[in-house]
Amino acid sequence: MTVTIKDVAKRAQVAPSTVSRVIADHPKITQETKEKVRKVMQELGYHPNLLARKLVTQSSQTIGIIRKTSSKHSLSDPFFPAALQGMSDLLHQKEYSILLTSGESDEEIYREVVNMVQGKSVDGMIMLYSQDDDPVLRLLLERNFPFVMIGKPTDHMDKVMYVDNDNVKAARDITEYLIRAGHEHIAYAGGDPRFEVHKDREHGYKQALKRANIQSEFMFRQETSKENAREIIKKIFDLNPRPTAIVTTDELAAMSILSALYEQKLRVPDDMAVTAFTDSMLSELSSPPMTTVNINPFQLGFEAAKTLIDLLENPSMMKRNILVPTSIVVRESCKKIKENEAIR
Template identity: 45%
Template sequence: MAITIKDVAKLAEVSPATVSRVIADHPKITPKTKRKVRKAMEELGYYPNFQARNLVAQKSKAIGVVMENSTTLAFQNPFFPEVLRGISVSAHHSQYGLYLSTSATEQEIYEEVVAMTQGKRVDGIILLYSKIDDKVMDYLLANGVPFSVVGRPYTRPDAISYVDNDNVAIAKEVVGHLVSLGHRDISFVGGASDFIVSSDRLSGYRQALDEAGIAFTPDYVVTQEKMEGHEQQAIRNLMEQKNPPTAIVTHDDLVAYEVISYLEDLNIAVPTDVSIVGFNNHTLSSHLKPPLSTVDISIFDLGMEAANLVLEKINDDNAPPRNIIVPATLIERGSCQSL
């Protein structure tokens, strides 16, 4: 015979209502009573039927997590497992599960988000990216769906809860570091131009050049669109200019790894011939030869705070939007040297 709440209540010498409140982690139940009830649950082997409870409360107790690409591509990037680890810690604390988007194209992602929200599969959404003219963000905002964003929203940042680094400031710091080492011919190998993080870092790059009195050279900027399918040739073209760059700032560590590989094919050594800096501080970066200078963007904290923000909105429809800036730190390693 299945163990019931009444059985737990009898063993713990409390009412069934008290047991229900303990299961819901009600703040008015004393820690002593919670310990007693949970001990009784453990002794009896009682497991609450959360699905039934959620149906009554009209809650799914799940958060939808939407990546910029399909999960197959996303998990090739160490950023995503780490940001999910941060989300999971916050979600677990609030007894929420995660529902990962598995779509591959922009349209499929949009349709899946509509389905998961309209079908009440999730109580809120976390977007792990921010891009210009994003249909998903527009839909969530227009339909009052609780959501948060990892990254500065392209529109109405005052109306959206988001967590981000100060990407303009940290890119300025990176370029300023290279300038302090004597570099003036500095390239920027960025991501897709419609992603806000890319445009913010490019903006910081340009501001740092301007403050250092260095003229901006458009040919030193290589975007993902320029490289698409021709990455090796794009780097070759960059390094075969009349005045090739002596330093390169890359969008993230993965791009830095690729660039270093292409440079090796061209017999260009890092850092002897060109210095290079990445972003994200992946574990592998400290083990490269030479170790990669990079920016630690506190990926775990980005995920944890994003989950906290969406849970605030789920638990309180009137909770005002909040913006959190997570610190980022330049880590100097062997991939940069003074001219």
């Protein structure tokens, strides 16, 4: 026999409308009542009709996740699954599903977002990036569509709610860590400068050198794949003075650099110190284990999802931006160097 809302209400000694509001997680229902009703629902084996709920509330109960790159690249980047887990944990609590973009180009991703907005297949969106002159951002602003960004927007900062790290400080901190270890010539292998995160980290790297009165900058502004890491290492070892350390902006770049160094029979950290951002198990298991900046991607995802749900529940809420702290995780890919090593 099918259990109904009325059955749950009778057992819990509340009105059927209260049960409906508990199912919808209505903020005006006390936590005590919610727990009591949910316990009865579990005892009776009652399962809400989610399709009917969506029709009544005019909600898809789905959040769109917009990736900056192709699905193949996203799945191999340790940042993405960690951030996705943070979003999933919060959204699961609120009974929301997730719909990921799967395009392999900027144009395909843009078309998917247009379809999501026009087809009302999602209630809101989380952008996992911030870049210059982004048509996706313009579309969401023009349509007044609810969204939150992971990353500081390049413009429209008064209109966009975002969650981010202080990437300038984070890059400055890791560069200064290398300087304190005795490195005076430090290279920077950054990603595509269209993306705000890479611009901020580059800025932090430069700040650290300026504070230490180090004049030499060694910049490599490109996505560091395994293929072009060899070329970067070749260029670094042709430099005079030669850098003794490399700041990379993500773990995949760092692993590519490690591979290129080992191909040249160069040792880390004896011949070159290497650092990365993110701090996943990939860094723990690398050889040697990687010194990283932990940007807390799980927390970035969780806070982005929480902010978006708050916005959906209260569209007139005051705009807010959240900075998630970072920390340096010291492992074995860096070491202090002697004065004669620093000038060789």
